[in-house]
Amino acid sequence: MKKSLILALLVFTLLASACAPAPTAEPTPAELTPVCLPVGYIPNVQFAPLYVAIEKGFYRDAGLDVNIDYSMENDNTVLTATGDLQFAVVSGEQVLLARAQGMPVVYVMAWYQQYPVGIAAKTSSGINSVADLKGKKLGLPGLYGASYIGAIAMLDAAGLKESDVIFDSIGYNQVEMLMADKDDAVVIYVANEPVQLEKLGAEINVFKASDAMELVANGIITNEKTLKDNPELVKALVTATLKGLEYTSQNPDEAYEICKKYVENLAEADQEVQMQVLLRSIALWQAERMGYSEPDAWENMQRILLQMGLLNSELDLTAAYDNRFIP
Numbered sequence: 357m358k359k360s361l362i363l364a365l366l367v368f369t370l371l372a373s374a375c376a377p378a379p380t381a382e383p384t385p386a387e388l389t390p391v392c393l394p395v396g397y398i399p400n401v402q403f404a405p406l407y408v409a410i411e412k413g414f415y416r417d418a419g420l421d422v423n424i425d426y427s428m429e430n431d432n433t434v435l436t437a438t439g440d441l442q443f444a445v446v447s448g449e450q451v452l453l454a455r456a457q458g459m460p461v462v463y464v465m466a467w468y469q470q471y472p473v474g475i476a477a478k479t480s481s482g483i484n485s486v487a488d489l490k491g492k493k494l495g496l497p498g499l500y501g502a503s504y505i506g507a508i509a510m511l512d513a514a515g516l517k518e519s520d521v522i523f524d525s526i527g528y529n530q531v532e533m534l535m536a537d538k539d540d541a542v543v544i545y546v547a548n549e550p551v552q553l554e555k556l557g558a559e560i561n562v563f564k565a566s567d568a569m570e571l572v573a574n575g576i577i578t579n580e581k582t583l584k585d586n587p588e589l590v591k592a593l594v595t596a597t598l599k600g601l602e603y604t605s606q607n608p609d610e611a612y613e614i615c616k617k618y619v620e621n622l623a624e625a626d627q628e629v630q631m632q633v634l635l636r637s638i639a640l641w642q643a644e645r646m647g648y649s650e651p652d653a654w655e656n657m658q659r660i661l662l663q664m665g666l667l668n669s670e671l672d673l674t675a676a677y678d679n680r681f682i683p
Contacts, residue, residue: 388421391593393576394432395424395445399619401634402547404611405467405641407618409600418592424618433577437461442582443593447502448572448657449666451676456667460580463677465594466650467601468573469643470566473506476534476550477541479559486514486563495526495539502573503543506565509660513568518664534558547636555629566640570653571660572677573640583678594681598647605638647682 395403406424409415415422425432432444433451437459451463475494477483483492489511496503508518526533530542531552544550550562565571576597578590604611612634616622622630654673661667 387419388416389419389589389592391415391420391422391443391589392425392441393422393443393445393593394427394435394441396427396432398426399424401612401615401619401622401630402637403618404615404634404637405597405600405604407600407614408604408611409596411614411617412600412603414596414599414603415593418596420592420596422593422596433461434459436577436579439579439581442586442589443576443578445574446577447505447574448653449502449505449661451572451577452654452658452661452671453666455671455676461577462580462583462675463572463575463577463649464583464590464681465576465597465647466573466643467575467597467647468640469646470564470640471502471506471509471571471573472545472547472565472637472640473503473510474544474546474550474562474564475507475510475541476530476544476553476560476562478534478537479561481540483541484561486510486568487516489514489541490516490520491522492540493522493524494541494543495524495530495533496543497528497530498525499523503545505657505660505664506571507543508664509571509656510563510565510568512660512663531556534560547633547640551629551632551636555626569656570650572649572653572657575649587681591681594647595683598683601641601646605641608634608638645682649677649679649682 393406403424410422432441433446433454435441436444437454445467448463451461454461475486483489494507496507511518511521524539530544530549533539534542534553535556535558546562546564550560553560576594583590612631654676658667658670658673
C-alpha cells in the first residue's frame, strides 16, 4: 500500500513538473531597447530609484537597456523636443516654457510629488516666516531654473513681490553664504542643504515651497512623436521607473548601497549626511498614486510663470502632461 502511494505521488510530481512553464531566459543586451535618460545633474543619491531599477533588473524586465546621462536640463528639454532624445528628467516649468516656444514635449511621470525647493534662514536672524523676508537679502543660484521659480512662488503665497527682497546670485554656495552670514536667507533644495547646515551645527528655519502651493516638480518627459508612435516604450520606462521608486522607498538601506556603485566617492563621503539626503528625498516622492501629475499643480505653475513674464499667454495644459501610463 505504501509502495503504491509513493509511486502515485512520484507520478503526480513528474506530471506537475512537466506542466510547469520553463524558466524564461533573460533578454540579451541585443534584444533590449537602448534608452538614454538625462537627469540634468551629477551622480547623486537622489537618483537612487534609477540605479535601483537598473540593478534590480526592472528596466531589463521591461525590455530596456537604460543609460543615465548627467548633462544640463535645458539642453535635454530641447533635445527631447527635436527627437534627438526620447526621454529626459526635467522640472515642470521647463515643459511649459518649452511648449510656449512650440516644442512638443509632454510630461508623462511625476517623480517628485513635492516641489523640492525651499528657503532656509538661521533662527537667530528673526526670519520666522516667508513674509519676514521683506527687505532681506536672499541668496540663490541665479535668476533661472527651479530655485528661482520656487522662490517667486513662495514670495507670492506670502503676499510679497520679487522687488520686496534683494536677490543675490551666488551659484551653488548656499551653505557657505548662510554660515558666513553673507545672506539673510538662501534658496535651497529641502533634501540637501538643510542636512549640511544642521551637520555644521546651524539652527535653521526651513520654509518649503510645497507648503506654499502645489507645483510641478521633476519628472519624466517625452515628445509627442514618441508618445504617438511608441506608447509601449513610454509605458515600459514609466512602469519600471515607478518600480524603482517604490523599491527605494521601501528599502532605503539597500538602495543606498546600490548608489555606491554609481556615485563616485559616496563610500568616502559623510554617510550620515548622504543617507539623510536620500531619506528626505524619498519623503518628497511619496503620494497615494506615485507618478500621477496633479492638474492643480500645472495651473499654479502656469500662473507663476505668467506673473514672472516667462509666459506671454496661457497654454493648453492638458497637452503638457499625460497620466495614462500611471497605474
